[in-house]
Amino acid sequence: MIGHAVDRVDGPLKATGRAAYAYEHWEAGRPLYGFIVGATIGKGRITRIDTEDAEGAPGVHLVMTHLNAPVQGPRDESVSFEYWRAQPELTGPDVHHYGEPVALVVAGTLEQARAAADLVEVEYSTGRGRFDFGEYEDDVYIPKVVNAGLPTDTEVGDFQAGFDNAEVKVDQHYTTPYEFSLPIEPNACLAEPRGEDLVVYVSSQIVNAARASVAATLRMNPERVHVVAPFVGGGFGSKLGIHSETILAALAARTLNRPVKVAMTRQQVFQLVGMRPISSQRVRLGAERDGRLTAIAHDVTMHTNPDIEYAEQTAATTRSLYAAPHRLTSHRLAALDLPRGTDVRAPGEAPGMLAVESAMDELADALGMDPVELRIRNEPTVDPERNVPYSDRHLVDCLREGARRFGWENRPATPASVREGRWLIGYGMSAAIRGHFQGPTAVRVRLEADGTAVVRTDMTDIGTGTYTILTQVAAEGLGLPLDRVRIELGLSDLPASWGSGGSWGATNSCTATHRACMALREKLLEAARGDARSPLHGLSPAEAVFSDGDVGIGGATETLGEIVARSHPEGLEAEGQVRYMGDEPNYSDYSINTYGAHFAEVGVDADTAEIRLRRMLGVFSVGRVFNPKTTRSQLIGGMVWGVGAALEEEAVVDPRSGAFVNRDLAGYLVPVHADITDVDAVVLDGYDDKANVLGAKGVGEVGICGAGASVVNAVFNATGVRVRDFPVTIEKVLPGLPPLDA
Known part of the structure; x- marks a missing residue:
């Protein structure tokens, strides 16, 4: 049965609406409804909070603020992983970022709770917040480690000497914006007290973490907390840990001894769930005239929250991707008064490969070399930084098979040289790599x-x-x-x-x-x-x-x-x-990754700089495949994320308040059906016996790794305009378009 394209066994439940998500459970009977009141400043302190009118509104059972919230357990930094730690809410008058919960209104209906929430009056003493990444980009510190416990910095050989002596060099800065997961199902929770126990129906990716976090926050025995999450409507990292809706629902439920439901609005999701950090990345590549890399450096600066550190492993992928004797990677953090950074699909790899694979395209252009051939020429024989063999590496096979299937030989050799009417046509490609992980x-x-x-x-x-x-x-x-x-x-x-x-x-x-x-x-x-x-x-x-x-x-x-x-x-x-992978010798003795190659064709309107994806192909090596149908779906979904990162997704911060200006799906653009036409994913046969006994590796995120860079590189090939501040939008391309009669 393994390897067969079996239809989803839960498909009929979902298609008929019988699959219950967090907000749709009714086992607890008639619940009360909570609505979160968020801070309207980005930094400061509550000086007065008046809940009298809200408490007297129709149907209201409780207005919870820092003045009457139950005592909660503190965040315990000794707990190894963030998602298992306590996440206390409403613990004091200080405001750490815009939208932070300052009250929860609980009423008989959602409409009553939302209406009463508008009656809560809050006055603030506003402090000077750090909201603008550009202003504080140079005010950084060095984290002890980055995400997944990886080293903050690495160095092999003598990068500066290798780079200085290189015949051809690329030294560029790339920037990526704040990005969000935004699954279809918003973060939601129903908390039901049952005597000394608490049942938590929650939208969670890791049930064990949700249980531990709720128990630690409410100072309960974990055996008394029962988490229920049979179906989750997407996560992409945003539900790895629990958030304020869960803790506030649990606190209210235990206070009132009644079931309480709380769901975030879409606008609240932008302010309360966390996001991919903004980043500034410097990539330096030094190569000989034949294209062989002699030096590679990837230095990353990103934002973090001052209280809850998150260091995305943005440069980590560069450590295993290409051969070069002289190497350097680093991560630095700039503390801003914004929501905390968090894992967003393919954390680290997605923004990091967008920069590195763009730089590789720039190097190919400087050398006058085919971008596919450049990558093949720099294929390592062992992991270049860990100096251990790869478990099962077929990146070159992905590159060659992808080029063959895509018709890469038809790629315009000169940027901005091929037109179809008003459309400038371009091809782009990129490599993909992602580490494979294992947990208990x-x-x-x-x-x-x-x-x-x-x-x-x-x-x-x-x-x-x-x-x-x-x-x-x-x-x-x-x-x-x-x-x-x-x-x-x-x-x-x-x-x-x-x-x-x-x-x-x-x-x-x-x-x-x-x-x-x-x-x-x-x-x-x-x-x-x-x-x-x-x-x-x-x-x-x-x-x-x-x-x-x-x-x-x-x-x-x-x-x-x-x-x-x-x-x-x-x-x-x-x-x-x-x-845990740290207890498995294979994970120290081998470099275990998944691989892929992306190819994209775009059309760019020669008058307006409108960019249209015409077709896209990904070829992947992920070991043994459990189900080709669901695997292909996962990979295509990742590729679509890559298109969004390349062309559309960007959250903009108001530098006066720290609020996200475009905090809805009207202003924060994601790809829709009209944006995605001919997209296909192909998986090579494989079996990685070092990964596990089944020979399989993860596919959920390798599809996004490098995908955006293939689109960005295609835009350059179509127009000759190189954009390094992502996403690539009309106003960034239009000034550099060639004249129509060129």
């Missing part, structure tokens, strides 16, 4: 006496197909038809996992499921071989074949249900586990 995950598989299997784990499905691929892995592992496997996900009382995120969810949960199935097979064979009533009694398990609900040895067969019913009528179960 447990899965329990149970065989019932009727021969059906139940797979249980707190792993989540954020729309990526977890229900489906776990069904496939369990069906193959136990030799069962798909319809005899049932998956239970997203409950904190189930075995714990690292959830969905970082492109680790599928491989972690599938590997643990596979191991549980292998353990079950051993138990079944042991029971059958030792039972004189079984046709398999005394036969060698080495020859056992599991298929279509039966197990056969030689000519003898017996159904799984018969073995279980006779030997374990109450059911038989086993648990499979995956360890």
Whole structure:
């Protein structure tokens, strides 16, 4: 079953509206509704807050502020990962960023809560906030480590000497803006008190983290917190941790001893969930005339929140991508009074590769060399900074296969040289790489006496197909038809996992499921071989074949249900586990990554500089594929994100208040159907035995890595205009367009 393009097993539930998301649970009966009141300044202090009119409004049960909020647990920096820490709200009068919650109004209906929220009067003493990244870009500090615990800086050889002696050089600065995840389902929560327990229906990517964070914040025993998240309407990093809607709903529910629902508005999501940090990146490439890199440096400065540090690993990908004897990478942080940075799909790789792969295109242009050939010429034999072998690297295969399929040989050799009527036509390409990660995950598989299997784990499905691929892995592992496997996900009382995120969810949960199935097979064979009533009694398990609900040895067969019913009528179960990657030797002995190559064709209107994507192709190497249909969907989704980063996505900060000016989907542009025409993703056959026993690696984020650069490079090829301040918009291209009669 693994490797088959199986339709989503949860598809009918979603298509008929029976899949319940966080705000749609009604098990608790009639809930109350909360609405968040946000600060209207970006830095300062509350001097007066008057809730009398709001408390007297129709239907209002509670107005919670820092004056009456329950005492909460503090953030504990000793907890290794941010998403497991306490996240207290309404803890004092200080305002740290625009939109920060200053009150929660709880009423009988959402309309009543929202209307009463307008009646809360807040007066502030305004402080001087640091909102403008450009103003404070040079006022930086060095973080101890960057995201994922990676080194802040690296140095190999003597970069400056290698760069100074290079025959051809590129030394450019690139800037990327604030960007947001913005899944279709806004962050939402229903909190229901049940005696000493609390049930939290929440939109969360990592159930175990949500449970730990809620418990730490409310100072509860984690066993008393029950998180429910069977379906999540997208996440892209924005739901790895919980946010203010969850904590405020939980606090209100316990205060009132009533179920309370809180959902963020789309505008609140922009101010309260966190975003990809703005970045300024300097990329320096030194090469010989034949294109071989002698020196490569990638220096990144980005914003961070003063209280909650987040250092995106933007330069980390550069460490493994291309060969060069002299190397340098660094990360620096500028503290701004803005919402904290957080993981947004492909954190680090997406903005970092946008810069580096643009610089590689600039180097190809300076050398007069084909960009594909330049990358192939700089293919390393071992990881150039860690000096360990790659586990399974097929980047060159992706480049060559992509060039063949795309028709790269038809690329205009000279920028701005090909026109179709008013349209300037250009081709661009880029490479892709992303590290593969593994985190602790447990899965329990149970065989019932009727021969059906139940797979249980707190792993989540954020729309990526977890229900489906776990069904496939369990069906193959136990030799069962798909319809005899049932998956239970997203409950904190189930075995714990690292959830969905970082492109680790599928491989972690599938590997643990596979191991549980292998353990079950051993138990079944042991029971059958030792039972004189079984046709398999005394036969060698080495020859056992599991298929279509039966197990056969030689000519003898017996159904799984018969073995279980006779030997374990109450059911038989086993648990499979995956360890943290730091405890697995392969992750220190090998450089384990996924790879890809992107190719794009754009048209640019010669009069208006309007940019249109005409077609796009990605070719990827991700090890073994669980489900080609869901894999292709994931990769295309990532590529579309790359198009957005290249051409549209940009959040703008008001330097007077720290508010995002375009905090809705009318002002913050993302690609729509009219923007995305012919996009395809192809996956090469593969199996990486160093990654895990199934040979599979994550696919959720490699699709975005480098994708934007292929579009940006295509715009240059079409127009001859090089834009380094992303996204590439009309006003940045128009002044440099060639005259129509050129």
